[in-house]
Amino acid sequence: MVKNKILLGAAALLTSLISNVAVAQENRLTLMLDWFVNPNHGPIIIAQERGYFADQGISVEIQEPADPTMPPKLVAAGKIDLAISYQPNLTIDVAAGLPLIRSATLIATPLNTLMVLDNGKHDSLRDLKGKKIGIAIAGNEEATIGTMLKQEGVELKDVEIINIGWALSSSLASGKVDAIWGGLRNFETNQLALEGYQAKAYFPEEHGVPTYDELVFVANANHYDRAAIVAFNNALEQATNYIVNHPDAAWNEFVAYSPDTLNNELNKRAWNDTLTRFSLRPSAVDLKRYDDYAQFMYQQNIIEILPKAADYVPVLN
Numbered sequence: 001m002v003k004n005k006i007l008l009g010a011a012a013l014l015t016s017l018i019s020n021v022a023v024a025q026e027n028r029l030t031l032m033l034d035w036f037v038n039p040n041h042g043p044i045i046i047a048q049e050r051g052y053f054a055d056q057g058i059s060v061e062i063q064e065p066a067d068p069t070m071p072p073k074l075v076a077a078g079k080i081d082l083a084i085s086y087q088p089n090l091t092i093d094v095a096a097g098l099p100l101i102r103s104a105t106l107i108a109t110p111l112n113t114l115m116v117l118d119n120g121k122h123d124s125l126r127d128l129k130g131k132k133i134g135i136a137i138a139g140n141e142e143a144t145i146g147t148m149l150k151q152e153g154v155e156l157k158d159v160e161i162i163n164i165g166w167a168l169s170s171s172l173a174s175g176k177v178d179a180i181w182g183g184l185r186n187f188e189t190n191q192l193a194l195e196g197y198q199a200k201a202y203f204p205e206e207h208g209v210p211t212y213d214e215l216v217f218v219a220n221a222n223h224y225d226r227a228a229i230v231a232f233n234n235a236l237e238q239a240t241n242y243i244v245n246h247p248d249a250a251w252n253e254f255v256a257y258s259p260d261t262l263n264n265e266l267n268k269r270a271w272n273d274t275l276t277r278f279s280l281r282p283s284a285v286d287l288k289r290y291d292d293y294a295q296f297m298y299q300q301n302i303i304e305i306l307p308k309a310a311d312y313v314p315v316l317n
């Protein structure tokens with residue numbers, strides 16, 4: 001009798017261990033960032049460092065991409081669970097047929113700008129007529145830059161678009177181009193300032209381009225773990241609240257994640273400029289914002305099919 005009880009107890013323990021392993025495996029998420037870790041990723045790193053993901057019963061493996069264009073494609077292919085993308089890119093991907101959904105928002109306002117040096121030569125967008133504009137990646141600049149310029153009576157054909165890769169700040173500072181598209185208001189502005197240059201930014205949402213979420217999380221539309229994503233979003237919200245309430249302490253915890261690469265003056269300035277950009281409600285859904293931007297891209301012939309936000313922006317809370 002005693003032997004049977006021991007055997008039953010051992011079997012129950014083994015079953016429990018197997019069940020716990022299965023749960024752990026089910027609640028493990030792989031997340032690929034859009035780029036190397038930087039202040040834009042503050043809530044993710046804080047949630048990891050403070051144990052908020054673990055408190056929600058999930059483990060998150062944070063990966064940096066070798067190619068920043070690949071994360072959404074890897075999600076669509078089922079290779080990773082989550083990736084950081086951009087609302088405009090998500091719209092393009094969905095219109096192209098990739099099985100993606102937006103699962104949460106990280107940065108809830110545009111960061112991209114049309115940036116010039118504040119040297120008195122470009123006091124308005126009209127002054128860019130006949131000038132050179134540098135871009136990092138060719139894509140929807142015809143819609144965005146074209147719309148912004150048109151607000152000031154300048155046609156896109158009146159400027160020269162040059163692909164300068166990621167050398168945005170140096171190309172602007174050296175005079176290789178007169179303006180850059182892709183300079184972020186929380187990074188390139190500070191980078192130029194540290195190099196002794198004063199930048200002036202023109203904001204797309206103030207010049208005819210619909211506002212949008214700069215950074216969003218995407219998941220595979222056909223197979224995603226709803227419970228795990230809800231847990232992820234809860235941890236993200238908790239981390240964002242902590243950052244807003246304790247920005248200095250949060251900064252110290254953020255740089256502790258990778259002191260050699262994160263603890264510098266540029267990131268410190270960018271951190272302060274990003275605090276008001278984080279989404280306080282990462283899982284909150286604004287279908288109109290997505291539909292308005294998709295309509296803009298459709299009218300500008302950037303996408304050939306007009307997706308409906310309700311089909312790829314589910315409520316996950």
